[in-house]
Amino acid sequence: MRLVGRTVLTIALATGLRLVREGFVVRALAWPGLLAAGAMVGTALIVGLMGSPVDEVASLAMRAEDAALVQERVAAASLELRVDPDPERAVAEGRASRAAWREADPGGAGERWVVAAPSAGPTTFRIEAILRDQAQAAWRIEVPPETARSAVVAGQSGRMGLIISVLFALYGVVMGAGLAWRDRAEGVVEAALTLPVPPWTQAAGRLVGLGVVLGLGQLATLQLMHGIMAMDRPLAIAGNGLVATVVACALGLSAVASPGAADRGFAAPLSRALGFVTALMGLGAGLPAVGAWLPVASLGALAVGSSPLGAPIPVTLLGLALVGLAVRRWGQHQGGLGR
C-alpha cells in the first residue's frame, strides 16, 4: 500500500511538473482568467469614458402646484422631485430625467396629465401609475420592484463560471488523451511498466497530476471571477466543475490508453471522448433530475436548474474505479504502447 501510494504521488508530481513546464498548459489555464479580466477592464473603461447608461436616481420635474398634489407618492416611488416652472424645458436642458405637467385637454373640457420621458421603462411606468392614481383613471399600471443589480450580475457571472467549467472539462479530455498518447509514442509508458509496481498506478499518478494542475487552475479562475463579480452559486459551480474536470481527464486518458486504442490513432479516440463528454452535458441539460447525479452531466443540470453539491461524487468514484480496472491492462495488448 505504501509502495502504491509513493508511486502514485511520485508520478503525480512528475506529471504536474511536466504539465507546468509545457507552456501550452499554462497558457490554456491563463486564458479564461485573462478574458474575464480583459472584459472587466474594457467595461470599466467604457463606463469611465461614457458614464453609466442608467440613471442612478431618476428625477421628475413638475410645477410647484402639480408637485404638491403627488409629492408623497413620488417620494414613495424613490423619485427625486424637482420643482421647475417649465418642466418640459427642464428635461430638454438635462435638469431632470423626466417631467410631468397638466395642460388643457384639446379634445374636451378639463385638463389632462402629460409625461415627458426619453424612453419607456420601469421609471416612466411608475410615474404614469402615480398620475393615473391622481387622475382617478379607470385603470392603473402596477410596476413590480426592480431586481437588484447585484442579482442580475451574479446570474450572468454564474453563467460565465459554468462556461469556464465546461471549458476546463474539455481541456481535461484533450490533455488526458494528449498525455497518454505522447507517453505511449515516446516509449515512456513501456519503460515505466517494467517498474515493480501495479500498472494501474501509472494511470492513477497521471490522473492525480492532471487533476491537481487543472483543478487548481479552474479554482483560481473561478475565484478570480467571483472576486470581481460575485457569482451566483459559486460553490455548486466550483464543486460540479471540479468533478467534471477530473472525470474528463480520466476519460481522455482511458480513451487513448485503453487496450486496442493504439491501433485507432489519436484523433478517433479523442473525438469519441469529447463526444461522450458533450453528450453527458446534453443529458444533464435535457434530464436535469438524472444529470444532477452524474459527473459532467451535472454541469448541464446546473445550467438549466440546480445540482446539489456533491451529488455526482458517488457515481464519479464508481466510474473511476471502473476506468481503473480498464486501464489495468494498459500495455498488455497487441501492438500496444506505440508499436
Place this chain on the structure above:
Amino acid sequence: MLHATDLSRTFLDARRGPVLAVDGISLRVDRGEVYALLGPNGAGKTTTLRMLATLLRPDRGRVLIDGVDAAVDPLGARARLAYVPAEAGLEPQLSALEAVSLFAAVQGVARPRERARELLARLGAAELCSAACGSLSTGQKRRVVLARALVHDPPLLLLDEPTDGLDVAGRRDVLALVRRLAAEGRAVLVSSHIMGEVEAIATRAGVVARGRLVAEGSLDELRERAGLRDLGEAFLRLTGEGLPPTGAQG
C-alpha cells in the same frame, strides 16, 4: 539468472488474421554473461524481450528470473530486471536528473537524487544532470536511460537494440558499458542485428528467424554450424536469408 522455456505469442492482425510472432523460444542467460539475441527485423526479438520484461503475457511458456516465475509474481520479477527499450522513453520536459530520480523513487531507493547523480556521473553524463531530456542527443539519451535502468542495481538487464541511432563514439561507449555491467556479475541480454557489435560483447548468441530460435551457442559454435568464418554470413545462412531465391538455380 534468466530461464525462459517454450515462449510463444500470437497477435491478431486485422488483415492477416492470427500471426505467430514467437514460437516456442527457450533460452537461458547466466550471471556475468552477455547473450545476444540475433535476428532480422520482424523476427520476433522485441516481442521475446517484451515477454521476458513482463510487458507481454506469453500465450504459452514460462519465464523465471532469479527463480521468480514472472507469471506468478510479475512485480517480484520486475524488481530483478531492467528493460531498456529501443525508444529512449524519457519525458522531454524533465531534466536527466529528474528522470533518473523518478525511477529511483518508485523503486524505493534511499536518497533517489543522490543515487541518480552518482549513476549519471558513473556513465559519464554528470554534465547532463540539469539538461532537459528533450534537448539531449541520441547518445546522451542512451546514457540517461541506462542510468535509469541501473538505479535499483538489477541482476538482469534486457537491452533492445542498445546502440540504435548512436554515432561511432557513442556505440563504443555503450558496448564498453555493457561489457563492464556483465563483468560486475549481471546477466545481460541484448537484441541486435549488427554482427560487429555482437562479436565485440557477446559470450553466447541465439538466432531468431520467423519467431523461432533456429540456432544457439557460442559465436564459434554458430560459425561452425553454418560452416562459415564470417559471423554475418553465418547469420544469413542460419536465418535462411542467405539462400538464393527459389528457382534461381534451375
